[in-house]
Amino acid sequence: xxxxxxxxxxxxxxAILTGIGFLIKHYFFNKKIDDESIAxxxxxxxxxxxxxxxxxxxxxxxxxxxxxxxxxxxxRMLKNSGWENINIIKDCKxxxxxxxxxxxxxxxxxxxVGVELGFSDHGLGLAAALKQKYPxxxxxxxxxxxxxxxxxxxxxxxxxxxxxxxxTYQFENTIENLLLD
Numbered sequence: 001x002x003x004x005x006x007x008x009x010x011x012x013x014x015a016i017l018t019g020i021g022f023l024i025k026h027y028f029f030n031k032k033i034d035d036e037s038i039a040x041x042x043x044x045x046x047x048x049x050x051x052x053x054x055x056x057x058x059x060x061x062x063x064x065x066x067x068x069x070x071x072x073x074x075x076r077m078l079k080n081s082g083w084e085n086i087n088i089i090k091d092c093k094x095x096x097x098x099x100x101x102x103x104x105x106x107x108x109x110x111x112x113v114g115v116e117l118g119f120s121d122h123g124l125g126l127a128a129a130l131k132q133k134y135p136x137x138x139x140x141x142x143x144x145x146x147x148x149x150x151x152x153x154x155x156x157x158x159x160x161x162x163x164x165x166x167x168t169y170q171f172e173n174t175i176e177n178l179l180l181d
Contacts (some may be wrong), residue, residue, distance in 0.1 A: 057084040057179050064103040066092055066126065068112030075107075077143055077168040083175070091116045092126055103137065106130055107173060109145035109164065121154075128154040138178045142166070 002149075065075045065088040075088045087099065093116045094100070109131070110123040119125030123141060131139045131154070141154065144164040155161075160174050 053180070054176055055082070059084050061104045061179065062086060062102050062177075063087070063105045063175065064089065064099060064108065065107045065109075066090075066113045066123070067107075067109040069109070072109075072164075074166075074168050074171050076171060078175075081168070081172060083172075092130075093117070095129060100130070100134075105138040105140065105178060107142055107162075107171070108139050110141060110145055124154040128157050131157040131159075140174060140178075 004057060061083070062076070063075075063076070063083060064084040065072060067075075067088060070088050070090050072088060075086050079086045089099065091113045092100065095117070102175055106127070108123045108127040112122065114122045114124075114126030114129075117126065119129070123143070123149070127139050127141050130137065138159045139157070140160045141158050142164050144161040159178055162170060162174060
């Protein structure tokens with residue numbers, strides 16, 4: 001009788017352990033795969049939503065370039081790539097003008113602008129004033145000059161900076177990063 005019980009135990013215990021192992025493997029590993037699938041689905045949905053948001057933002061966001069070179073090609077190229085509300089002005093005459101108030105993102109050249117408002121430090125002073133007056137608006141400084149006054153207060157206030165000869169893609173990428181942040 002004891003031998004019969006031992007032989008049953010020798011069969012039953014491995015069967016039970018195998019069953020437990022199967023359940024653990026099935027529950028934990030399939031759950032992990034399901035979680036990964038859900039995560040990939042969510043990422044795909046989020047990327048699709050971001051893409052949709054960007055296309056919606058291209059119609060809604062107002063971008064203003066303040067540059068003494070009003071033929072700055074990047075502004076035109078951004079407009080051609082779908083950013084509908086882009087404008088360029090030679091200088092800012094008034095921080096309360098409708099074009100300033102309605103702008104969401106400013107691109108401010110370092111040299112030759114801010115003069116009309118009397119900023120001795122040109123675009124740096126203008127950028128700092130815009131950011132201080134409108135902290136929720138985005139301000140990006142750009143310049144062909146590589147030697148910038150690195151101690152100017154504008155650098156700690158602005159949202160980003162670019163070289164003036166940056167590709168249109170870099171300007172567009174900066175806009176998207178500022179908007180999706």
